[in-house]
Amino acid sequence: MILIGPYRIEIFGQITKNTILVLVFAICLVSESHGNATASPLSCKQRTERFLHDPVGASVEALGARPDEDCWLALMRSEDSLQSLIAAVAKGSIPAARYLAPHIRELDGGDLEDADVALGLFSMYDMQEFMHLALSGVITEDEFKSALVMLPLTLSDMPEAQLAELRKRRENIERISDPALGKYRGLGVAAIDSSIEETKRAMSAPQR
Amino acid sequence: MSVPYYVHSDHLNTPRKIPQASTGTLAWRYDADPFGTAAPNQNPGGLGTFTYNLRFPGQYYQAETGLNQNWNRDYDPLTGKYIESDPIGLRSGINTYTYALGNPLTDVDPRGLDVIINISRQGYSMSGGTVASTITVYSTFSPIAPFSGFSMENANAGDCGCKPPIPAGSYPAFIRGDHTPNRIELIGVPGYSNVQIHNGNYPRNFKGCFGVGNSAGPDFLGNSVPALNSILGIINADGTGNITVNVIDPSPFGGAQ
Numbered sequence: 001m002i003l004i005g006p007y008r009i010e011i012f013g014q015i016t017k018n019t020i021l022v023l024v025f026a027i028c029l030v031s032e033s034h035g036n037a038t039a040s041p042l043s044c045k046q047r048t049e050r051f052l053h054d055p056v057g058a059s060v061e062a063l064g065a066r067p068d069e070d071c072w073l074a075l076m077r078s079e080d081s082l083q084s085l086i087a088a089v090a091k092g093s094i095p096a097a098r099y100l101a102p103h104i105r106e107l108d109g110g111d112l113e114d115a116d117v118a119l120g121l122f123s124m125y126d127m128q129e130f131m132h133l134a135l136s137g138v139i140t141e142d143e144f145k146s147a148l149v150m151l152p153l154t155l156s157d158m159p160e161a162q163l164a165e166l167r168k169r170r171e172n173i174e175r176i177s178d179p180a181l182g183k184y185r186g187l188g189v190a191a192i193d194s195s196i197e198e199t200k201r202a203m204s205a206p207q208r
Numbered sequence: 209m210s211v212p213y214y215v216h217s218d219h220l221n222t223p224r225k226i227p228q229a230s231t232g233t234l235a236w237r238y239d240a241d242p243f244g245t246a247a248p249n250q251n252p253g254g255l256g257t258f259t260y261n262l263r264f265p266g267q268y269y270q271a272e273t274g275l276n277q278n279w280n281r282d283y284d285p286l287t288g289k290y291i292e293s294d295p296i297g298l299r300s301g302i303n304t305y306t307y308a309l310g311n312p313l314t315d316v317d318p319r320g321l322d323v324i325i326n327i328s329r330q331g332y333s334m335s336g337g338t339v340a341s342t343i344t345v346y347s348t349f350s351p352i353a354p355f356s357g358f359s360m361e362n363a364n365a366g367d368c369g370c371k372p373p374i375p376a377g378s379y380p381a382f383i384r385g386d387h388t389p390n391r392i393e394l395i396g397v398p399g400y401s402n403v404q405i406h407n408g409n410y411p412r413n414f415k416g417c418f419g420v421g422n423s424a425g426p427d428f429l430g431n432s433v434p435a436l437n438s439i440l441g442i443i444n445a446d447g448t449g450n451i452t453v454n455v456i457d458p459s460p461f462g463g464a465q
Contacts, residue, residue: 083386105367107402108401108402109400109401109415110384110402110406111402112415112416113413113415113417116415149412150412153413156407157407157409157434162409198410198412198427202410205426205428208423208425
């Protein structure tokens with residue numbers, strides 16, 4: 001607006017100062033009106049982008065008062081957005097974990113595996129929160145156990161590293177003393193022990 | 209009034225028998241040898257001549273020429289070879305006329321110009337928890353050596369652990385570049401999504417994907433990253449971007465078991 005004034009004065013010398021002020025006022029009104037338009041409810045795409053831009057700092061409510069199915073479907077259809085969400089969970093974002101967890105059962109194949117691996121990594125940041133997802137029924141018992149033993153595939157072919165990671169998870173879950181989580185403590189330890197045994201068996205079994 | 213028929217195919221999806229749906233009487237039968245040199249019987253049940261022109265996967269029989277059109281080339285069933293050399297000449301190897309690396313009992317070449325990944329199921333493991341397979345990968349475009357290794361699926365796939373192994377069939381595929389190593393994702397698997405071929409050692413690493421390895425044990429794959437990298441190397445050397453994954457059930461005729 002400041003720039004427009006001088007140009008107008010130079011190009012149209014006959015325009016008076018009052019005319020310019022009226023013009024500036026009109027532009028301000030248009031600008032204000034445009035501002036209101038952008039303040040209107042954001043689309044799912046916009047909310048998703050905003051959330052994924054800062055999944056640690058943002059709350060899950062940033063996706064809407066109740067993260068609706070439409071937003072989830074929009075996110076799930078975009079492989080980039082889904083992988084961003086999964087990456088945020090793997091990095092310990094509680095809002096991202098809370099958003100992904102109830103939708104895990106809607107994933108399939110490699111995306112489902114990625115989500116499980118991410119929740120398993122999330123448990124290393126906040127085991128208590130992860131166990132509460134199970135206690136509150138957001139994830140099923142099977143999903144809870146599965147995520148705990150789904151190690152990142154970067155550990156493939158490295159049984160010693162796999163065992164070390166499983167033992168770390170076991171230690172983490174054993175530290176949880178909340179009696180309300182006792183059932184999941186037991187389930188988790190049993191699942192991890194089973195995977196430790198599976199790993200040891202594979203290390204000693206003959207191969208083709 | 210149209211009469212419905214069923215098409216029965218073998219483990220490679222080659223049509224073998226077509227009975228009339230209502231009576232079960234065979235209307236068409238194809239008992240060809242591995243290279244498809246014999247013509248189908250077009251009237252085995254006395255119902256009259258029944259014409260059906262699909263042959264090996266991707267091939268369409270042309271009565272005018274006696275050849276099977278195979279997208280990029282024509283296959284001569286009398287000789288068991290393509291009549292045209294591979295479009296890229298000698299770079300495809302010593303014999304540029306062979307079909308499916310000369311191994312039509314286990315391999316198929318639906319487009320005549322592809323990276324072909326054949327996952328040949330051997331059956332369920334002793335525990336019943338996995339389906340064990342062998343996997344062969346080759347390029348029809350590049351002389352790079354084929355890959356042979358092992359594959360594994362979780363027999364109880366999906367989040368519920370209630371999905372059976374993915375249906376046998378021939379699927380186009382593409383490279384997923386958002387993982388390290390990259391993955392190969394199948395397209396159009398009925399009832400499944402994001403079916404991928406990737407590294408991993410145990411059944412729990414796969415919930416609707418195929419694992420690969422250079423070695424295998426009971427419910428286990430070893431050296432999975434090198435195996436996947438070998439496959440990706442063939443795809444890179446091929447460079448066409450055309451990838452076909454054939455998921456092949458155990459042969460009822462005594463092939464892969």
